[in-house]
Amino acid sequence: MDGGDLLNQFMDALRVLPGVGQRTAQRMALHLLERDRDGGKRLANLMQEALENIGRCRSCRNLTDREICHLCSNTRRDAQRLCVVESPSDVLAIEHAGIFTGRYFVLLGRLSPLDGIGPDDLGLDDLERRLKEDDVKEMIIATNPTVEGEATAYYLRDIAEQQKVTVTRIAHGVPLGGELEHTDQSTLALAFSHRSQFSDD
Amino acid sequence: MDGGDLLNQFMDALRVLPGVGQRTAQRMALHLLERDRDGGKRLANLMQEALENIGRCRSCRNLTDREICHLCSNTRRDAQRLCVVESPSDVLAIEHAGIFTGRYFVLLGRLSPLDGIGPDDLGLDDLERRLKEDDVKEMIIATNPTVEGEATAYYLRDIAEQQKVTVTRIAHGVPLGGELEHTDQSTLALAFSHRSQFSDD
Numbered sequence: 001m002d003g004g005d006l007l008n009q010f011m012d013a014l015r016v017l018p019g020v021g022q023r024t025a026q027r028m029a030l031h032l033l034e035r036d037r038d039g040g041k042r043l044a045n046l047m048q049e050a051l052e053n054i055g056r057c058r059s060c061r062n063l064t065d066r067e068i069c070h071l072c073s074n075t076r077r078d079a080q081r082l083c084v085v086e087s088p089s090d091v092l093a094i095e096h097a098g099i100f101t102g103r104y105f106v107l108l109g110r111l112s113p114l115d116g117i118g119p120d121d122l123g124l125d126d127l128e129r130r131l132k133e134d135d136v137k138e139m140i141i142a143t144n145p146t147v148e149g150e151a152t153a154y155y156l157r158d159i160a161e162q163q164k165v166t167v168t169r170i171a172h173g174v175p176l177g178g179e180l181e182h183t184d185q186s187t188l189a190l191a192f193s194h195r196s197q198f199s200d201d
Numbered sequence: 202m203d204g205g206d207l208l209n210q211f212m213d214a215l216r217v218l219p220g221v222g223q224r225t226a227q228r229m230a231l232h233l234l235e236r237d238r239d240g241g242k243r244l245a246n247l248m249q250e251a252l253e254n255i256g257r258c259r260s261c262r263n264l265t266d267r268e269i270c271h272l273c274s275n276t277r278r279d280a281q282r283l284c285v286v287e288s289p290s291d292v293l294a295i296e297h298a299g300i301f302t303g304r305y306f307v308l309l310g311r312l313s314p315l316d317g318i319g320p321d322d323l324g325l326d327d328l329e330r331r332l333k334e335d336d337v338k339e340m341i342i343a344t345n346p347t348v349e350g351e352a353t354a355y356y357l358r359d360i361a362e363q364q365k366v367t368v369t370r371i372a373h374g375v376p377l378g379g380e381l382e383h384t385d386q387s388t389l390a391l392a393f394s395h396r397s398q399f400s401d402d
Contacts (some may be wrong), residue, residue, distance in 0.1 A: 005265065005266060005267070005271060006247070006250060006251050006254060006255060006266040007251065007255055007264055007265065007266070009247055009251075010247045010248060010250075010251035010255075013240075013243055013244040013247040013248070014244060016233070016237055016240035016241060016243070016244055017229050017232070017233075017244075018228055018229060018232045019225070019228075024220070026290065026293060027219055027220075027290070028218050028219060029251070030264075030288075030289055030290055031218070031219045032217070032218075032248070032251075032252060033251065033252065033255055033264055034264075034288075034289070034309075036217050037252050039214075039217035040217060040248060040252045041248075041249065041252050041253075042214055042217070043214040043215060043217055043218075043248065044245045044246075044248035044249040044252065045245075045249070046207070046210055046211045046214040047211060047214070047233070047241060047242075047244065047245040047248070048242065048245040048246070048249075049207060049211075050207050050208065050210075050211040050230070050233075050234065051233060051234065051238050051241045051242050051245065052242075053207060054207055054208055054211075054234055063208055063231070063234055063235075064206065064208065065206060065207040065208065066206070070206060087231075087235075088231055088235070089227065089228070089231055092227060
């Protein structure tokens with residue numbers, strides 16, 4: 001197996017995957033070659049197909065191989081509640097929790113003047129149009145609780161308020177199963193300042 | 202993104218890779234789609250090509266896309282010293298260490314009567330032929346120090362001795378950088394029973 005042969009090229013190519021170094025790439029390549037050629041061929045085909053055909057949903061900007069994604073075209077989902085997130089992985093996480101039955105808008109980023117990311121890059125024109133056309137009643141902001149995510153949240157709020165749409169945010173605080181002792185001080189400060197009446201529900 | 206769409210199929214397919222669960226598969230898929238489509242396409246192509254074209258070297262049974270692998274066809278390597286290993290990853294590890302300049306024979310397994318793996322499955326006929334044809338002077342056994350690896354080593358020794366080939370084994374003992382405190386008792390016992398004269402070299 002010399003530097004330029006097919007096995008080495010294959011092992012090198014595997015390192016484009018996040019978190020995969022030389023040893024892991026080697027283990028993956030040998031595993032597929034020695035134990036699961038069929039699974040590997042299926043993966044190679046689907047990878048090719050996905051990378052060629054998956055683009056953005058014209059309505060919510062999420063990743064999909066259709067013009068309008070499954071979530072936007074699902075008429076059982078409540079179009080009047082729109083959850084705004086930063087990235088496709090946020091949609092997957094919220095869908096996995098199974099708590100939200102409205103629709104999404106995916107910014108594909110956050111406002112970050114230093115990186116040259118402004119309102120145009122986040123499709124905020126599309127968002128405004130969507131707020132009008134879908135007659136949205138509630139826009140739920142679920143950007144990440146980072147400095148840039150916060151700045152984005154305030155910007156989103158202004159847009160929605162101009163359209164007379166109610167704006168809410170998901171709660172931030174100490175996570176379930178988290179221990180106060182191991183919670184960072186900003187989260188703890190937020191959890192105190194956003195404390196609410198202790199009721200039974 | 203519904204259960205049957207392309208993105209989900211792609212994420213599922215990634216789980217054939219060893220050590221890749223649902224969350225890692227998701228991270229890998231989104232990384233390729235959002236950040237490195239070109240690297241991903243290159244990987245998909247090479248994966249396809251490798252799984253279709255990589256077979257066994259006719260001489261040493263290692264993985265290669267040629268009839269005779271690079272190591273067996275390299276005339277600078279000493280054909281009279283033959284190192285016998287269990288798997289292609291062992292060859293990679295030894296080559297990485299850069300200490301051995303002879304040739305290899307890859308068993309692709311070890312004797313394991315309980316799993317129905319006998320001498321025929323390990324290509325031992327080919328090994329015998331090779332010992333004769335290449336006029337091998339030294340056969341270095343580098344099977345793994347497991348019960349089955351040991352049994353295989355004894356079997357290999359008998360084959361080589363019938364051919365009047367000198368048989369050696371790589372040393373087993375406490376690894377460099379290992380601490381006695383954390384070395385298992387079998388290794389430690391072996392390291393004591395195989396102790397040698399303390400000399401300067």
